[in-house]
Amino acid sequence: MKQFLWGSATASYQCEGAWREDDKLESMWDHYLHEFQLENGDVASDFYHRFDEDLKMAKEGGQNSFRFSLSWPRIIKNPQGEVNEKGIAFYRSVLKACHHYGLVPNVTIYHWDLPQYLEAQGGWQNEETCQAFLDYAKVCFDYFHDLVDIWVTFNEPRWFIFNGYFIGNYPPGCHDVDMTIKGAFHVMYASALAVKVFKEGKYPGKIGIVHSYTPVNGIDETVETRIAMRYADNYCNNWVLDTAALGEIPIDMLGKLSSEGHDLSYMTPDKIAVIKHHTVDFIGLNYYARALVKPYTTGETTLIVNNKGKEGKGTSKTIVKGWFEQVSDPNTKKTEWDTEIYPQGLYEGILNAWHKYHLPIYITENGIGVSEDVTVEQVQDPYRIEFMKEHIEAILKAKEEGADVRGYYAWSAFDLYSWKNGCEKRYGLVAIDFEDQLKRKPKASYYWYKDFISKH
Numbered sequence: 001m002k003q004f005l006w007g008s009a010t011a012s013y014q015c016e017g018a019w020r021e022d023d024k025l026e027s028m029w030d031h032y033l034h035e036f037q038l039e040n041g042d043v044a045s046d047f048y049h050r051f052d053e054d055l056k057m058a059k060e061g062g063q064n065s066f067r068f069s070l071s072w073p074r075i076i077k078n079p080q081g082e083v084n085e086k087g088i089a090f091y092r093s094v095l096k097a098c099h100h101y102g103l104v105p106n107v108t109i110y111h112w113d114l115p116q117y118l119e120a121q122g123g124w125q126n127e128e129t130c131q132a133f134l135d136y137a138k139v140c141f142d143y144f145h146d147l148v149d150i151w152v153t154f155n156e157p158r159w160f161i162f163n164g165y166f167i168g169n170y171p172p173g174c175h176d177v178d179m180t181i182k183g184a185f186h187v188m189y190a191s192a193l194a195v196k197v198f199k200e201g202k203y204p205g206k207i208g209i210v211h212s213y214t215p216v217n218g219i220d221e222t223v224e225t226r227i228a229m230r231y232a233d234n235y236c237n238n239w240v241l242d243t244a245a246l247g248e249i250p251i252d253m254l255g256k257l258s259s260e261g262h263d264l265s266y267m268t269p270d271k272i273a274v275i276k277h278h279t280v281d282f283i284g285l286n287y288y289a290r291a292l293v294k295p296y297t298t299g300e301t302t303l304i305v306n307n308k309g310k311e312g313k314g315t316s317k318t319i320v321k322g323w324f325e326q327v328s329d330p331n332t333k334k335t336e337w338d339t340e341i342y343p344q345g346l347y348e349g350i351l352n353a354w355h356k357y358h359l360p361i362y363i364t365e366n367g368i369g370v371s372e373d374v375t376v377e378q379v380q381d382p383y384r385i386e387f388m389k390e391h392i393e394a395i396l397k398a399k400e401e402g403a404d405v406r407g408y409y410a411w412s413a414f415d416l417y418s419w420k421n422g423c424e425k426r427y428g429l430v431a432i433d434f435e436d437q438l439k440r441k442p443k444a445s446y447y448w449y450k451d452f453i454s455k456h
Helices: 028-035 047-060 085-100 127-144 157-167 177-200 223-246 251-259 269-277 343-357 382-400 444-455
Strands: 005-009 065-069 104-110 150-155 206-213 216-218 282-287 291-295 302-304 317-320 324-327 361-365 405-411 430-433 439-442
Touching (some): 005 104, 005 361, 047 085, 047 439, 085 127, 104 127, 127 150, 127 177, 150 177, 157 177, 157 206, 157 302, 177 206, 177 223, 177 269, 206 223, 206 361, 216 223, 223 251, 223 282, 223 291, 282 343, 343 361, 343 382, 382 405, 382 444
Parallel strands (some): 005 065, 150 206, 216 291, 282 361, 361 405
Antiparallel strands (some): 317 324, 430 439
């Protein structure tokens, strides 16, 4: 029986820092955050210089796996695709350190930091980005295959595509439905291309995709609500998971988009064939909350994400015109950032995904973001311990009922830059004092997790 992987997760832009070191290029996030003079990840958690300390801490916390992402602009140094040997050397050092500390590396090829030169050429609107991603992925397989057995093509296509092209609060900051649809298709096509070259190259290990999983519940059992739930499931989940795991883009979703007048002509038979025949070996599910929905009533599409914490509490809103409306359950707890705390959704969601796809599942992110005072000797975070305990219990229950769940990764290994929320929104098991030389201090939850792992 394979060992269950107990780990924690990070992402390159959110933790590495060293944004201009060792020939790293500018990423779309570097460009966007500097242009608008917003809090950024120039230094972040300084994982680039302190990875050995961080990996050792994960090992000492009882963990046996570490999830992280590679930075495309750190590995490919120009539009011609030339490889940056310094970037390769850095990641080989990280991977060797993982093995030294007994941590199974779970490696994501793309966690949002597109090279800015590709963004300047249209980013995910441009089909050439798919080919560039394929070339980059092959470089990763060639240089790291001896050290990696778990590969992920993309982290959360829905999140970076919807926020970048639909909601507009992430780069490139657009509000356009057709750009959203096209970007979404290109990412899923690029993912399938990477799976194709991985399997044809007979590289060791398995390859999957990680999805921001949002199981859908309805307010009642009426036919209208069930239709709204199907629309919401297509919007939240199926266009990623069905496409990656089954090789099928939901046909009713395509029919709905076509009936609304959207041009889908770029979804050509040759690209559809690549998607159909090159599916993933496993799925990673990042779970934070479910979606509770009702049938669409009135009004324009409204998508508001709370990036302000307490100041913006209660402002989050999702209405997709003609599809569904998301509602807030008055009986459940929410974080300062409006994220519902609902472990039952993870239990139900795992079973749904298992029965639908029959693929191994990793819970690749799960955690709670809060504002914390890290100047104290040890952060006491009973709310994080309670959150993790309830969600891990939900996973183990689903596992007992037959779901093939193979790992759990807390988000995150340590405090890091949280995109548009800056460093105030803290998820880490280890506190980082960004005001005091980036000191690392394990929180109470770090020791709780260590103890929990030792008992399981």
